[in-house]
Structure formats: C-alpha cells, structure tokens
Amino acid sequence: MISNFFSKSKPIHYIVVSLMLLLVYVVNKFKILTTDIDVIVALKQLGLFLICLLSVFVFDFLVTRNNLTKKNSYNIVLFVLFFAILPQTILNSQIVVANFFVLLALRRLISLRTQKDIKKKLFDASFWISIATLFYFWSSVFFVLVFAALLIYAITDLKNYLIPILGIATVAVILISYLIINEIDIVSFATGSFDFSLDFSALNSKPIIVGSTILLSFGLWALFYYIKNIKSQMKSYRPSFKLIIITVILGLVIIAVGPSKDGREFIFLFAPLSIIMTNYLEVISEKWFKETLLWVIILTPVAILLL
Template identity: 60%
Template sequence: MISSFFSKAKPIHLVVVSVLLLVVFVMTKMSTIAEAFSVELFFREAFLFGVCLASLFVLDFFVSKNNLTKKNSYKILMFGLFVAVLPESLLNSKLLIANLFILLALRRIISLRTSKDIKKKLFDAALWISLATLLFFWASLFFILIFLALLLHSIVDIKNWIIPIVGIVCVAIITASYMIVMGVDFTPYLQGFFDVSFDFTPLNSKRIIVAATILLSYGTWASFYFMRNIKHQLKSYKPSFILVIISSLIGLLIILVSPYKDGSEFIFLFAPLSIIMSNYLEIIPEKWFKESLIVILILVSVMNLML
C-alpha cells in the first residue's frame, strides 16, 4: 500500500518522487514547448528540472530538521502529487525559481526557533525573499513571515528587526548597480512588474478547475486538523506550525492577486500544503481513508496529464 510505503522516511522515497517529477516535467514540457529541439533548449529545461528537484530536497530537509512532521515521507509525496495534479505549475520558469528561493527563506525562518545565529538567519531569509521578489513581485508578501517570526519568538532586540531591511537594501543596491553597469534599461524590467489581476477567466479549463478544487478541498479540510493540533505541540515548536499556516494563506493570496492566471501561480501553495497534508495523514486512523486520499490524487494526476 502506498501510505504504508511512505510511512517511514527512506532515501528510496526521494528517488521515487524525483522520478515522478521527471515524468510530469517531461510530459508537460513535451505538450507545451513549440520550438525545435536544441542543445540550448535541453540545458535550459534540465536546469529548470534541477530547480524542481532542489525544491523537493529543500522542503524535505527543513521539514525533517525542524520536526514539522513525523519521520515519514508524506511531505515529499504530497509535493510531488500536487505538482502532478496541476502540471501547469511547472510552466513559468520565473515563478519556479522564485519558489525555490522562498523555500530557502522558509528554511531560515523556521529555524529561528533554535535561537542560534539569529542575525545570520534573518539576513539570509530577507536575501532569498528579495531575490524571489526580483523575479516575481508578489513573492514579497513572504516578508510578512520574517517579522511575524520575530513576534512569535519574542525577539525584541531592535537590531534584529533592522537586519531584514538591510538584506533587502543590499539586494536592491547590487541589482541596481548591475543594471547600471551593464546598461540595462529599467523601464522594460519594471513594465508590468507590479501588475495585479483578478481576472480568473484564463483558469476556466476543466483540468485547472478539477485540480484547484482538489487542492483547495484537501487543504481546507486538513487545515482544521492542523490548527487544532498546534495546541498540542511543544511551546518552542508552536511558532513554526503557525508560520506554516500563514505561508499557506500567503500562497492563496498570491493566487488571487497574481497577474499570471495559468496555474503556475499555485506553486507557492504546494510546500505549506504538503506539510499540512502530511500532518493530517499521520493522524488518520483508518488506513483505507488515508489510502483513498492518496489514490484520488494519483488518479487526478494521471487524468490531467492525459488531457
């Protein structure tokens, strides 16, 4: 049974989910790329697949390191299946890379619970989110997590509140300096950079509607159990679980305001939703129900890939 196979954390699980991502990535790209095959195209797409794998490994690392789930591989299974359910999430290279930067930032933000190297972690988190913002402006909403983490961990030293701003300024100065030195025109870069859209017409396809319904239904249902479970966590871990919930809400907000309405904007929701679903799968006593939830995702994934 699938749920039993992933109930323990083993290296083979990363291999299995990596193969799943490869299949989804190749099938999605084959159906969407119109340009002729070339060496440049191969290496560009290989790099983007590397970004997908890196996102998977970063998620697995910081979730396991900070005990956001028990010692199982449900979180990477969920991440792989969410991508398979909505393969359009792989189509926008900027959002794909920005999501990796956000995961690297989350790794640093969540680890603030240890109270070690706080200043370095805050600077790194601000740096990664700033880099993500350069690719996709609405990724800047994740800056909320940094300051919320400071509040939740009762970090009151004013220096620590200034450090994230220093990280933002550093990235801004370096980026502006590079563009000036290289003679890059600011106008084309900033054109459409701050755009927002509430037009959901482009999402009006059977595949995206089915995928979005499944994702939001799973996420909403599991979130009730996830939030109820927070009060049973150790005091030092509660802020981390609250940050996961806020991350998912930010992911939803990005879906609402993003100028991209093609399914690619859902990528920011997958990581926090994977953590939430993993926690839910851990507490389900009925094996048949747990198995059913996973099988439904697999069936929807196959259906969407075939459409």
C-alpha cells in the same frame, strides 16, 4: 499499499519521488515545447528540472530538521503530486526559481526556533525573498513572513527588525548596479516588473478547476485538524506550525493578485499544504481512508490528462 510504503522515511523514497518528478516534468514539457530540441534547449530544461528536484530536497530538509512532520515521506510525495495536479506551475521557469528561493527563506525563518544566529537567519531570509522577487514580483508578499516570524518567535530586540531591510537593500544595490552597467532604465524596469490582476477568468478551465479544487478542498479539510493539533505539539515547536499557516495565507494572497491567473501561482501553496496534509495523514487511524485519500491525489493528474 501506498500509505504503508511511504509511512517510514527510507532512502528509496527519494529515488521514487525523483522519478515521479521527472515523469511529470517530461510529460508536461513535451506538451508545450514548440521548438526543435537542441543542446541549448536541452540544457535549459535540465537546469530547470534540477531546480525543481533541489526544491524537493530543500523542502524535505526544512521539514525534517524542524520536526514539522513525523519521520515519513508523505510530505515529499504530496509535494511532487501537487506538481502533477497543477502542471502549469512547473511550466514557468521564473516562478519555479522564485519558489525555490522562497523555500530557502522559509527554511531560515523556521530555524529561528532555536534562537541562534538570529541576525544571520533574518538577513538570509530577506535576501532570498528579494532574489525571488526579481524572478516573480509577487514573491515580495513573503516579506510579511519575515516580520511575522519576528513576532511569533517573540524576538523583541529592535535591531533585529532592521536586518530584513538590510537584506533587501543588499539585493537592491546589486540590481541597480547591474542596471546601470547595462544601461537599462531603472524606472522602466521597476514599472515593468509590477503587474497585478483581479480577473480570474484564466482559471476557468477544466484542468485548473479540478486540480485547484482537489488541492484546496483537501488542504482546507486537513487545516482544521492541523490547527487543532498545534496545542499537542511541544511548546518550542508551536511557532513553527503557526508560521506554516501564515505561509498558506500569503500564498492565497499571491493567487488573488498575481497577473497571470493561469494556475502557476499555486506553486507557493505546495510546501505549506504538503506539511498540513502530511500532519493530517499521520493522525488518520483508518488505513483504508488514508489509502483512498492518497490514491485520489495520485489519480487526479491522470483524470486531468483525459479532460
């Protein structure tokens, strides 16, 4: 049974999940590659796959290190399956890289729970989000998460509220220096990066409708149990669980204002929804229901391929 196999965290799960991700990546990349595959193209695709794979391990590290779920592998399985359900997310290199840096930032923000190295963690988080913004502008929405973390973790020293600005300024100085050296117009670069759209017509395709419906409906259902369960968590861990909910909200904001509206923006929901749904799977007592839920998620990508 799938649920039993992943119910305990084991080294073999990392191999299985890596192979699953490789299969999803190869199948979807071959569908869109129109140029002949040479060494350069192969290396670029290999590099992007490694970033996707590294994202899985960074995500797993932040979850296990901060006890956001129990000791199982549901979180990484769901994370990879979401790529399969909405493969548009894995096809755009810039948004994949941006999401990787957002995960690095999220890892640092959640670790504020320990109240150690606060300034360093705040600088790192704002720095990583700034880097993510260079690849996908609307990653900047996650700057809200930095200040939300300051409030949720009750960090009252006003000096700490200036640290994120320093992290942003550091990346800005590096970027401006690069643009000046390469004689790139700063104003044109800035205006070219900013774009938004409230036209959702691009999402009106059967694969995206089915994939997003499964993702959001299961996620919303699990969210009710997740919120209810926060009170049962240790007091020191509750802020971290609240931060995950804010991450979901910010991910939805990006989907709403992002310019492409082709499904790629859903990638920012994968990590928080994986945590929320894993917490739900952990409290399901009926094994048949848990098994059915996992099989629906597993078979959804197959059904989408047939559309």
